[in-house]
Structures are given as structure tokens and as C-alpha cells.
Amino acid sequence: MNMSFQEKSLWLVFLSVLAFSAFYFALALPGAGPNVMPGQVALFVAAIVVLVVAQVAGHIVIAITDRRTGTDERDGRIALKGTRNGAYVLATGVFLALCAGLVTEGNFVFTHVLFGSWVLAQLVETGSQLWMYRRGV
Amino acid sequence: MGKRTGVLTNDLRGLRAGHGEMTQQELADLVGVTRQTVNAIEGNKYSPSLEVAFRIARVFGVPMERVFGYVEE
Helix, strand or coil, rough: CCCHHHHHHHHHHHHHHHHHHHHHHHHCCCCCCCCHHHHHHHHHHHHHHHHHHHHHHHHHHHHCCCCCCCCCHHHHHHHHHHHHHHHHHHHHHHHHHHHHHHHCCCHHHHHHHHHHHHHHHHHCCCCCCCHHHHHHH | CCHHHHHHHHCCCHHHHHCCCCCCHHHHHHHHCCHHHHHHCCCCCCCCCCHHHHHHHHHHCCHHHHHEEEEEE
16 A cells, blocks of 8 residues: 555554553553552553654654655645544543543543543544545545 | 535546656646645545646646536536
């Protein structure tokens, strides 16, 4: 499959966020109490560091193997539409997190609904952009 | 009033063939877009801006109606 730099970059972000969130939630959710514990904060920070390092390293590799990093109006339009799609999800998630914060005890549910919404928004944003690159915009 | 929809068609492939088998990359470089965008326009997966449409027509030295058409669905 012949992919542009932007598509490769989106796949990198999509897959790394998916792996990062799966790793974090698989370890943080089992046996969770009403509040976020220090161990979960440390796990979150470690996962963020790994995510950032993986994305920076991945983008360096992509840039080395594909010199055509320029963008045009189509890339801009796809980015705008993808961001709009992600924003809908994030706004809904923030509302749900506020509702969850009102009806549940402690801060664990609130923070994790909020964080989960951000992850889902990222996946919808990048996923819809990848869809538009292949299926049209 | 209902929204009227249609499809933007084009003859980019024919025009490229008629200009010494110009490649998508060559056309993209002349127009100032990426090769993927030329490919998307050619496959009716992307409707370019008016500015890019005019630049494409200018590359081939033809009126825009010779490059693009519009078919109502």
C-alpha cells in the first residue's frame, strides 16, 4: 500500500495510543478503589513517557524513510474534519465524566471516564482521518 | 428545499495521457499538491478547491470545463 507521510504518521499515532491505553487500562482497572492511588499515577506517567518516546522515534523513522513530508489543502481538510469528529467525542466524554463525578464516590471514576474519553477522541480523530485518506473526503 | 447533490467528474487521466504520459507526480509538482491528492482527485475521492482546479487547467492549457464536469445525482 502506497501511503503518504501523513498517513504513516496517523497510523503511528493511532496504534501507539491504542497500545498505550490498552496497557494502562489493563493494569489500572482491576481492583480499582474509589480514589486514584499513587501506583496508578506512576503507571500513567510511565505509560505517557513510553507513548511520547515511541511516537518521536516512530516519526523519526518515518521521516528518514519518506522525505516527502509536505502537506496540501486535502491534508488540511482531512485534519479539520478529523479534529471535529474527535471534538464531538471529547465533549460527550467530558459531560459523562461530570455526570459520573456527581454520582460516584471518590475521583477514580471521574478521572478515568475523562481519560478514556480523551483516548477515544484521539482514536476517532485519527481513525476517521485514516478512513478519509482511503475512502475520500 | 432538499439538498441537491452531485458528483464532480474529471478527465485528468486522459489529459495526462495526452500530455506525453505525464505522471501523477509530475502533475502534482506543477500544481503544488501531493501525488496522493492528484490520485484522489482522479479517482473522484476529493473535490479540489477552485484555486487548485484552475491551476490544473492552466497546466494543461485548457478551460476548466475541459478538466472537470458536474453530474447531478
